[in-house]
Amino acid sequence: MSDTAVVRRFQRTVTQRIGALEDGFLARGRPLGQARVLWEIGEGVEVRALRARLGLDSGYLSRLLRALEAEGLVVVEGGGADGRVRTARLTPAGIAEREELDRRSDEAAAEVLAPLPAAQRDRLVAAMAEVERLLTASMVTVEALDPGHPAARRCVEAYVAELGRRFESGFDPARSLSAEDDELRPPAGMLLVATLHAEPVGCVAVKLHPRQSMAEIKRMWVDPSVRGLGLGRRLLAEAETRAAGHGVRTLRLETNRALAEAVALYRASGYLEVAPFSEEPYAHHWFAKRLR
């Protein structure tokens, strides 16, 4: 059976099995839209945040909130610093209702596993975890962003913070070799950002050198929550492809020994360790790869 046939059978079976449990069972006769809103209101959310998270029209969300308010499950009130913004909060009844939904959701999940003997159940759970992880990986998109873009800023900040935590000596970007915004922005370079659910979860930069067929990899970072999904490898491959498109023949980079998984990634991706080519004070390893 071809890969796509497997995916299609999978889809068919999953929607049948999981969908059947969801309907009515989980929502308790409540419209799905209302249930989703109920779920997303944690300990008070700004209405605009709710709108963004659920991707709803403002008029539609407003009406959903009115309906939940009428049932006494939610209160929406202003009074914050910004007088335009209102905040939705669960009432005790709303909290109880959400706990009920939670309980039912667990029950539905247990019902899927119940008919199976223990050995098969374990295999199913393991396979589901694997599918979940890999589907998550396949939802990540990679695109070039301007270093000034908020998502790009957050990535680079997370990168710096992580180096600070992991290097024995801490990390001060000012002491490190430069990778300023202008150096990572066309035409001088590029910054690729990986995004999952509208959140930046990884990045890599390429610093080009005018009239040279050599370029440098910088700012390689993957959010801890998505490690193990092969995202680092994907970012690196994408950077290589794009660099090659700019005429780059050789990529090089330096890294710190504290970043063991990064070192392993570079080796596995065909980077060979070379003699130090820079004065980077935080580096222990220098790598280079010739692009084909």
Add this chain to the structure above:
Amino acid sequence: MSDTAVVRRFQRTVTQRIGALEDGFLARGRPLGQARVLWEIGEGVEVRALRARLGLDSGYLSRLLRALEAEGLVVVEGGGADGRVRTARLTPAGIAEREELDRRSDEAAAEVLAPLPAAQRDRLVAAMAEVERLLTASMVTVEALDPGHPAARRCVEAYVAELGRRFESGFDPARSLSAEDDELRPPAGMLLVATLHAEPVGCVAVKLHPRQSMAEIKRMWVDPSVRGLGLGRRLLAEAETRAAGHGVRTLRLETNRALAEAVALYRASGYLEVAPFSEEPYAHHWFAKRLR
């Protein structure tokens, strides 16, 4: 993470990933209901069969068919033996449309796999196949049916046909030891039937002996399409539980060496080979198990 938590995360991710591709992409601006009907009309289906299969209200289905007819994708015509029944059939345009849906469905499936490097793709496909298999297994229900029930009849016929194919000498039920309807119907015995998607896919019978703590397993059969899902083991376990409920302490059975997987199942389920206890001409192995 608990098993139910894995199932819930799985559900969440899958509906996001698979659902997102489905919407609009597959239906081509066509309402989902219409697309589903288009899909289920193969080479002509009776309207009532369509209704049963899709679980739709007759009025609703009628309107869906009118809409598809208006687009020239479907014709609905009477003229069969039963003048009330009408049959829906795809026009050439309808066939083309369905092929287009098929193509898009494949494309959507490919799109899920596309962002992943080959190694991860293979793992995802393997994990999906595993989830699909095990979810299918968890959709199977097992219940006691009267031997005269059509589903029970079909099972037993399939059982006989398979023995006929697999025994070196063929299989003639008349020459075999008896297992008549009355012997497999309470109070003399029981017949358990496994059902998937309203189709019988396996069975097992228990033949009790009045005032004896011994009973016999008969008619053990699993449809080839669902082998490897542990259904045989489940049927056997269910039969044992129910037999124990009737005061049975020892179960025994005989089987033919051509049924290697059945023999393996019995051994794995705790049945021990014993000396022949019957004159069954088709048997090569006799097994017994003491129930706790």
Add this chain to the structure above:
DNA sequence: CTCATTCTCTGACCTTAGTCAGAGATCTAG
């Protein structure tokens, strides 16, 4: 032949989900 049942269809109606165009209050940059 008759009466109940089956099958399909139409008309009336409903809920959910969602879009779009403002209104009114509030905030922010200049």
Add this chain to the structure above:
DNA sequence: CTAGATCTCTGACTAAGGTCAGAGAATGAG
């Protein structure tokens, strides 16, 4: 202070999906 932007809300509207109550034709049991 003003103009434009932001935030929430209401009202008007739409499409999809579906239910329910018959009507009308055909069938099957007695």
